[in-house]
Structure formats: C-alpha cells, structure tokens
Amino acid sequence: xxxxxxxxxxxxxxxxxxxxxxxxxxxxxxxxxxxxxxxxxxxxxxxxxxxxxxxxxxxxxxxxxxxxxxxxxxxxxxxxxxxxxxxxxxxxxxxxxxxxxxxxxxxxxxxxxxxxxxxxxxxxxxxxxxxxxxxxxxxxxxxxxxxxxxxxxxxxxxxxxxxxxxxxxxxxxxxxxxxxxxxxxxxx
Numbered sequence: 414x415x416x417x418x419x420x421x422x423x424x425x426x427x428x429x430x431x432x433x434x435x436x437x438x439x440x441x442x443x444x445x446x447x448x449x450x451x452x453x454x455x456x457x458x459x460x461x462x463x464x465x466x467x468x469x470x471x472x473x474x475x476x477x478x479x480x481x482x483x484x485x486x487x488x489x490x491x492x493x494x495x496x497x498x499x500x501x502x503x504x505x506x507x508x509x510x511x512x513x514x515x516x517x518x519x520x521x522x523x524x525x526x527x528x529x530x531x532x533x534x535x536x537x538x539x540x541x542x543x544x545x546x547x548x549x550x551x552x553x554x555x556x557x558x559x560x561x562x563x564x565x566x567x568x569x570x571x572x573x574x575x576x577x578x579x580x581x582x583x584x585x586x587x588x589x590x591x592x593x594x595x596x597x598x599x600x601x
Contacts, residue, residue, distance in 0.1 A: 442495040446534040456585035469519040481596030495534040501555030507576040514567045521565040557583040561601040
C-alpha cells in the first residue's frame, strides 16, 4: 500500500508502508512515551534516573538551581502511562483515564517526601501517525498531559477514573514550573 508523506520541500511523495517489527503495540507505546519524557527533561535541564526495581514509579527527574529554596536540587517522581483509548486533542477541560486502585493509592498519598505526578500520553491508533521526521523538526504525536493526584480518592472497586486536565500539557515549560514550585517547598 502506497501512502503520501510530505516531501522535504512540502509536496507529498509516495512511499511504501514500512516493514515494522512485531514488538507488541503497548511496548512500542511505552518506548515512545519514554522518548517524549527524555526530550522534555533535556529541554528543561533535568536529569533522569530510573529506579530499579521500579516500585510503581517509572522515573525520577532532578532539577538543580540556586534559586530553589528547599535544596539546590529537587526531585520529582513520574509515573508514565500511554493510551489510544482517548483520541488525541480531546475536547473539553479534561479527559478520563482509568487507573488500577493499587497504582492510584501510590500516586495519591497526600504527604510525601518527594512529590509524584502522573503523565499520560495520548497516541493516535495508527502507528504511522506517531512520528514525523523532517529536516527542520521531529514531531512526536500527540502529547502528554500531567496531574498531581495527591489526595485523590479511590472510588471504584478495582479501578478508578481520574480526570486529566487538558490545560496541563507536559512540556519543558510545564516541567520547569513544576520544579520551581517544588523547589520553593510547594506541590507540583
């Protein structure tokens, strides 16, 4: 099957569908969201570490600045999730995402030494729509949203729906603002 892809100068050129590997789609989704997190962390000037074994938290991000009041370097714990169940660019002020209650309990502890956030990536159903490389940019589609679930109640028997605000796009500026609040002794 031939598809049209924008050429380097704009007009579409024909190309054949790539022979993709047989890695499970969910594993590919996880890999893409990690790439997104790395790009955001790099642009925000944060270092990353991955706990091993991960006890329900995927990544630790650290942000150093003399402007921080609580320490010269602050840390944020990040749990990543990706879904194709919600269409990219959701309309309205939020979208729903379902978490296992055990996971939610870890993220919802109201008093923690190191704050935690949930980052949810919305992906198109077609893998061909996940990535677009051009000479002037690399686009990862679509985007991640973040939420601090501290104090969020568990409401379902096994799983709970949480509302993710569509205004909370997770990018470098959002991460810098989160780290500034944490560095001042506040919450994400």
